[in-house]
Amino acid sequence: MKTLILIPALNEEKNIERVIGDVWEVMPKAEILVVNDGSSDQTALVAENTKKATVITLPHNLGIGGAVQTGFKYAEINDYEIVVRLDGDGQHAAAGIGRVMGPVLSGEADIVIGSRFLEKNQPSSLLARRVGQKIIGFFTSVIISQKITDATSGFRCYNKKALDILNKYYPSDFPEPEEIIFLKKNKFRIKEVGVLMRAREGGSSSLTALKSVYYAIKVALAIFISILRTPIIK
C-alpha cells in the first residue's frame, strides 16, 4: 500500500538528516515528507540536501498539530493509503515503523500508537515527564474505556479512513491525547504496540518548565471538552 512517512520538524537541523537516513534505510520505497514548521534554522535545507525527502515549509510556525495536519492534507492530495508519523528529533527509532504499521496493514486497527511503556529497556527520561505521560495516559484510557499506555506518543500510523477525517479536524497544539479521544468517539479502532524510544541527541525538547504547565492545563481542558463533544460520524 502507498505509504507516506510524515516527519514534522521544528528547528531540528542537527537531527533531521539522521532521522531521514534511518527511516530511508527501513523504508526505501516510501516517500518521506518533512513538514518544516517555520523553523528559524536550516532544517529545510538540511532535509532537502539529503535528496531522500520531500520538504514542505510552512510560512510561519503553526504548532505541531498544524504541521502534522499539513502532512495529512499532502497524503490526501497524493492518494496515500497509510501515513506513519514520527518525530523529527530522532526519539522514535525507525526500526519501530514496521511494528506500528502492522495492525493497520492487517486491517486490525485504523490508528496505531507506538508506546514507550509497552517495551522494556527504554532510555532514561525525566521522572516528572514519565509521571505526566502516565497521568495523561490514565485519563485518556478512562475516557475512551480502552487501555492507552502512551497517549502523548507522536509515533503513529493511520489508515485512509482515519486520514480522511483528521484532514478536516485536528487540534493545533499538543494534539496527541485529543486525537485519540476524538477518533475513539467517532468509532475508530485504536491499537497500541510497543516501540523503542531513543534519548535525544541534538536539539532540545519543545517542552520547557513553563510550557509543561501550560501543556498540562491545555491537555486537561482539551480532554475535558472532548468528553462533551458529540461525534462527527453518526
Added chain:
Amino acid sequence: MPIFQALSIIGSLIIILVLVELVKSRRLKESYSLLWFAIAFVFLLLSLWRDFLEWLAGLMGIGYAPAALFLVLIIGLYLISLHFSVVISRLSEKNKNVSQEIGLLNLEIKKIKKWLQSKLNI
C-alpha cells in the same frame, strides 16, 4: 439632572456617533459593529430613563443607581471581548488552513519548476 446622568448621556451619544462614522468610512464592518451599537443604545436608554435604571438597580439590590449602569457596561464589554475571542479563534483556524495551503502550493510550484527546467535543458 445630575452631572453623572448628563455625562453618561453625552458619552453614549458620542460613542454612537463614532460608531456610525467608523461604519460609514468602512473602517468597522457592520457585522462587528452590531454588538457595540446594542450596548451603546442600552447605555443611552438607561442614562435617559432614570426611573428604569433605579428600578433595575433596586431589582438587583444595588443601592446606588449609577453602579448598576457600570454593571451593565461591564457585562457589555465582557460580551464584546468574548465575541472577539470567538472571532479570533475562527480567524486563526482560517489562517492555519491558508498557511497549510501555502506550504503545499509552494511544494507544487517547486516541483513544476524543476520539471520545466529539466524539459527546457533537454
